[in-house]
Amino acid sequence: MARIRTIKPEAFTSESLAEVSVHAERTFFGLLTQADDHGRFRDNPAIIAGLLWPLRAEHTPVHVEDDLQQLAEAGLICRYTGCDGRRYLHIVTWFEHQKIDKPSQSRVPVCPEHHTKARCGVCKGECTVLREGSAPPPRALVEEAPKAPRTVDRPSKGSATPSAVRSGSTAGQQTTLDDTTETPQRAAKKNAGHMPVAENSPRAPRTLPEGSAPGSRILDPGSLIPTGRTAPASAPSAQDLVREYIAVCNERPPGDVIGHLGRIVKKLLGEGIAPDHIRGGLQRFAANPKHPSVLTSMVNEAMNASPAGLVRPDSRPNLPGHRAWANPADPAAAYAEEL
Template sequence: MARIRTIKPEAFFSESLAEVSVEAERTFFGLLTQADDHGRHRDNAAIIAGLLWPLRAEHTSVHVEDDLHQLASAGLICRYTGCDGRRYLHIVTWAEHQKIDKPSQSRLPSCPQHQAAGRCGPCKGTCAKRAEASPNAPRALDLPAQPAATLRDHAGGAPEAQQDAFDEMAGTHSRASAKAPGQDAFSESSPNLPRNPGEGSAPGSRILDPGSSSPTGRTAPAASVSASQLVGEYVAACEERPPSDVIGHLGRITKKLLGEGIAPEHIRAGLANFAAHPKHPSVLTSMVNEAMNARCGGLARPGNRPNVPAHQAWTNPANAATAYAEEL
């Protein structure tokens, strides 16, 4: 439930907030009103987008995920996995800036990095079973060692330009590899092994909880290519090298789409469409969906469904029964 919070005047010339975009700053201020009395909240971009950006359809959950990544990189929030296996976040400087009169007990797990001595909601006291940092927590683009040569080959130009192109792509990964408080990089192997195809279907719902690190439904098939390879192909197809922020944003979206099990050829088609019609990187998801579902039908149009006549405007004929006999 939303609460009235305090924003100090110093926040508007805070150097930490100046490191993030204006949209991420608004998301941070919105989190102040949505977090519980201990500064904790679910780490789910779709939920946060619905709470903080309900009337801004252009700012989707993809943008909110980027906002959260910026806030975590600036040390303003800490993203962690609770003892129940779900992802949470908390505002790092909450106790310094928010004075809560008679705070209610938190129902959410405490942060193992900053609030180890605090009360854990599920444990009803000091957390008795600490969970490791979530391998599913959204982070920067992973760049495996194998595609490194591919990126250099696609960058083109002199060896110095190739190295600069690769360094720009890999810079985000190196920053994510350094552990910030309460954050861990992606682990090399997933702790959730895919189910054996020979096993019978387990009872219960097959709907995946977006906040759970232990899904019970089907796991996405392993991608044959990596996100860095697909983005490298996109960079090679461009006449001029796109800005590093655009490349990083496209890389995060591409990795997320691969994680959902979307075929690489659909993502490659979406990237080709994006290269031909460059817009904000967030539209890549829509372009991939267009490539996947290009044959989905809609309202009748000429040539779309030959057996259904196209709509004709009313022309107020003298004899309506004769002119519109088929439609009437």
């Protein structure tokens, strides 16, 4: 439900808002009216586009996602995942600029970065997920009693065998343990659930064979005739095409122009238009720069321009096309092929 909010005059001279585009700034002002009394709202570009841009069909959810990304990079909003697994956002400086008389309780989960102690709309109190996922307090270390030193005796021939004798000892050499030394039963009980790690592994470490080489397995690097197909070259992205346009300009265009061109190029690529046609439209735009909205018409001109001009299909190609405004002195000679 939309609400009446306050916009301070200082917002139009804010350096943070100056970092984003005009469309992102309008989206930010619209979020002020859609967020709840704690500055939280759903992070869904389709929902935001339907609420804030209903009469601007050209500003699609793709453009709204770009607006939200700019606002997040400028530190104006924070996008997070709630304890219910859904995406949400909140306005970072909400409580500094919005004074709510009687704020209602929020139904949106809290932000795990900024609102850890605030009331969670899902948990109806302190967020249980954040409380359970918090780091446990450090445990105190218990001092262990000092152990008696282990003694190793090598009894002479004829001496009595001690009570505690290792079964694995060799003939003529017996190892005795003091009464305070841990027995195998005590060690097994103390180390229950913990598997000892052998000092020396019987297996040698795995190594790559000498003939291996990095790269694709589709092609055989050692054969003269390829046994597979190479991967197709990746198509240029909207950012690549705009970067090519900026390279041919004498001076770097303003940021709003670059952003507008990037959105139009991205939309044209989404429609399936070939990058070469878009590149031709950008070349025409660089030769005659106008408002970025005319780029679509220039791309259409690059796609469907006829190099022959207005030449009738039944006329000879070596004759110029018919011009209705021509008034030759000798009509029979001028239109000998068409009369």
